[in-house]
Amino acid sequence: xxxxxxxxxxxxxxxxxxxxxxxxxxxxxxxxxxxxxxxxxxxxxxxxxxxxxxxxxxxxxxxxxxxxxxxxxxxxxxxxxxxxxxxxxxxxxxxxxxxxxxxxxxxxxxxxxxxxxxxxxxxxxxxxxxxxxxxxxxxxxxxxxxxxxxxxxxxxxxxxxxxxxxxxxxxxxxxxxxxxxxxxxxxxxxxxxxxxxxxxxxxxxxxxxxxxxxxxxxxxxxxxxxxxxxxxxxxxxxxxxxxxxxxxxxxxxxxxxxxxxxxxxxxxxxxxxxxxxxxxxxxxxxxxxxxxxxxxxxxxxxxxxxxxxxxxxxxxxxxxxxxxxxxxxxxxxxxxxxxxxxxxxxxxxxxxxxxxxxxxxxxxxxxxxxxxxxxxxxxxxxxxxxxxxxxxxxxxxxxxxxxxxxxxxxxxxxxxxxxxxxxxxxxxxxxxxxxxxxxxxxxxxxxxxxxx
Numbered sequence: 001x002x003x004x005x006x007x008x009x010x011x012x013x014x015x016x017x018x019x020x021x022x023x024x025x026x027x028x029x030x031x032x033x034x035x036x037x038x039x040x041x042x043x044x045x046x047x048x049x050x051x052x053x054x055x056x057x058x059x060x061x062x063x064x065x066x067x068x069x070x071x072x073x074x075x076x077x078x079x080x081x082x083x084x085x086x087x088x089x090x091x092x093x094x095x096x097x098x099x100x101x102x103x104x105x106x107x108x109x110x111x112x113x114x115x116x117x118x119x120x121x122x123x124x125x126x127x128x129x130x131x132x133x134x135x136x137x138x139x140x141x142x143x144x145x146x147x148x149x150x151x152x153x154x155x156x157x158x159x160x161x162x163x164x165x166x167x168x169x170x171x172x173x174x175x176x177x178x179x180x181x182x183x184x185x186x187x188x189x190x191x192x193x194x195x196x197x198x199x200x201x202x203x204x205x206x207x208x209x210x211x212x213x214x215x216x217x218x219x220x221x222x223x224x225x226x227x228x229x230x231x232x233x234x235x236x237x238x239x240x241x242x243x244x245x246x247x248x249x250x251x252x253x254x255x256x257x258x259x260x261x262x263x264x265x266x267x268x269x270x271x272x273x274x275x276x277x278x279x280x281x282x283x284x285x286x287x288x289x290x291x292x293x294x295x296x297x298x299x300x301x302x303x304x305x306x307x308x309x310x311x312x313x314x315x316x317x318x319x320x321x322x323x324x325x326x327x328x329x330x331x332x333x334x335x336x337x338x339x340x341x342x343x344x345x346x347x348x349x350x351x352x353x354x355x356x357x358x359x360x361x362x363x364x365x366x367x368x369x370x371x372x373x374x375x376x377x378x379x380x381x382x383x384x385x386x387x388x389x390x391x392x393x394x395x396x397x398x399x400x401x402x403x404x405x406x407x408x409x410x411x412x413x414x415x416x417x418x419x420x421x422x423x424x425x426x427x428x429x430x431x432x433x434x435x436x437x438x439x440x441x442x443x444x445x446x447x448x449x450x451x452x
Contacts, residue, residue, distance in 0.1 A: 008123040009086075010200060011095045011112065015105040016130030017139055017146045021159040025130060025191035025198075026098055034195045039085055039092040041078070078111050079118065086121055094199065095122070105129075105152045126201045129153035129183075130191065133172055134163040140175070147357045150176055151389045151433050153183045155198055162189045181359040182392075182431050221267075222274035223320040227332075227341030228255060232314045234334060238287065238307045240297060241329040247298045248330075249278060249322035252289050252309060258316065258342070270320045281307055299328075316342075357389075360439045362446050364428040367398035369451040376445050385411035387437070393430035396421070398451040406430075 016022045030038065078097070085095070099105055105127050112124045129149045139146040150156065156176060161169055173185060186197055240248065251273045256262045269291045278296035279288060287295045287309040299305050311317070324346065325331065332339045373395070381388065391408040395415075402417040403424075432442060 008121055009089070009093065009095055010125035011097060011122050012125050012199060013097045013099065013105055013108050013127045014130075015099045015108075015127060015149050015152070016157075016159075017132060017136065017143070017149060019135065020130035020132040021157075021188075021191040022098055022130050025157070025159075025193070026096065028191055029096065029195070029199075032195055034199065036094045036199070037092045038094045038096055041081055041085075041095065041097045078108065082111070082118060082122065105149060109152065126154040126198070127152050128155045128157065128198050130157045130159050131172075131176065132160055133158045133169060133187075134160050136172065147179065147435075148389060150179050150183075151357045151359075151435075153180060155201060156180070156183045156185045157191065157193060157198070158185060158187045159191055160189065161187045179357045179359070180433055181361065182433065221271065221347040223249070223251075223270065223322055223347060225324045225344065225346055226270070226318055226320045227325075227344045228258065229317050229319065229332060229339055229341050230315075231311045231317050231334070231339070233311050235308060235310050236332060236334040236339070238297070238309070238319075239331050239333055240299065240305050240307070240325075242299060243323065243328035243330075245323065247280070247296050248328060249274060250287065250295045250297055251293060251320045252287060252295075253291060253318050253320070254289075254313070255316040255318045263318075266318055270318075274320070274322075284308065286310065357433075357435055358437050359431060359433040360437050360442050361431045362429070362443055364430075364446060364450070366428070366450045367396050367426065368428060368449050370397050370404075372449040372451075373397075376449050380445065381408075381411045384434075388432055388434040390433040391431070393428065394418070395428045395430070396426040 014022055014026060026040065026042075030040065082095075085092075097108060099108055109124060109127060112118055112122055129152070131150065136146065140150075158169065158173065158176075164172070169187070176183075176185065184197070184201070186193055238250070251270055253266055253269055253273070255266055273292055273294050276292050276294045278294045280296045280298055281287065282298055283300050283305040285307060287293075287297075287307050289309060289311075295307075297305070297307055319332070319341075321330070332341075388408075388411075391406070393406040395404040395406055397404045400417065401420050403419060403421055404415055405418040406415040428446070430446060
């Protein structure tokens with residue numbers, strides 16, 4: 001059982017491609033007035049060492065810094081260095097590991113799983129990756145290391161933003177989110193960032209990640225918004241103004257009732273509908289109604305554009321739109337007035353993914369059977385372990401009053417009981433980040449682990 005108060009030493013792994021600003025950030029951390037005594041383990045192949053003018057007593061392997069921090073220059077195996085460091089536990093309260101610019105951070109993170117003694121004394125708080133916003137495009141498509149550094153990250157610092165146009169920065173951030181949807185992303189110039197964004201962030205804590213982005217565990221959808229309307233028989237208008245795109249996809253489907261099962265069923269119908277070939281509609285044309293009727297609403301250049309549809313059978317209807325209606329000042333009108341939805345929902349929209357590195361989040365209700373889960377994960381990692389960079393989850397196990405927290409790096413993983421569920425809704429949340437992930441296969445395999 002995990003202690004209520006964490007007594008292990010937190011460790012941050014600092015990584016990033018060549019020239020991204022790792023050493024600048026590290027020097028900033030060592031000179032900030034954050035009150036921590038930090039031991040720094042620097043890879044011996046690091047392209048730039050810690051600036052000598054920051055250091056007192058540089059001849060020693062472990063030495064005090066001006067602000068009370070400690071630095072350790074790495075020589076030899078990481079586990080040996082960590083073991084040596086822990087003999088001087090009273091000298092520090094935090095460890096920072098800086099990798100080289102060409103390093104895959106996976107093996108470094110695995111260090112904290114393979115050794116029982118290390119697990120008892122240390123815990124990996126986060127992997128922090130710096131990204132050179134100006135030059136990363138030269139590497140992100142053809143460098144496995146650059147992709148892996150992004151994929152493994154809990155926190156990503158987009159650095160050197162002063163050298164990039166805003167639209168290019170937005171494009172880069174969207175690309176990174178497509179590769180790693182769970183990482184917190186911050187923008188910086190000269191590696192300036194608040195220390196609480198990168199230290200003691202609980203990056204391996206799924207709850208903390210959900211606080212930052214409540215939708216990151218959701219699957220991605222081809223639409224961004226839906227609204228439920230109570231409509232009588234008659235003709236209605238969907239009115240749109242100029243938006244960010246020259247057209248917007250939409251689908252209108254009848255809804256049996258507002259129960260959870262009905263809404264989940266229609267959600268799948270909407271996904272299938274958006275996969276159909278769209279029917280391009282000019283202003284004034286009639287929108288289709290029902291499953292398979294995917295409308296591409298084409299805007300004109302004359303201000304407001306109106307599309308019509310007819311309701312034969314009164315009842316509940318659910319409208320799905322590719323973009324949020326607010327972006328087009330869009331609204332549903334009928335009988336001379338604007339019709340407000342009974343309820344709305346926003347979805348995590350899909351986007352173009354990196355061809356190889358993606359993330360898959362799964363939420364599943366019900367209790368898991370632990371033997372089934374262990375069997376499935378063991379087989380999954382035997383077959384695809386090298387392609388699964390990161391895993392983490394909070395699971396509901398049959399017969400356990402406590403939440404089961406789970407995390408892994410490549411083929412190594414660790415799970416243990418956490419705090420009691422008490423009045424929380426028992427459910428399972430799991431995230432995978434890796435190369436060539438099959439969402440459907442992962443979802444089906446996870447579902448098979450439910451207790452019957």
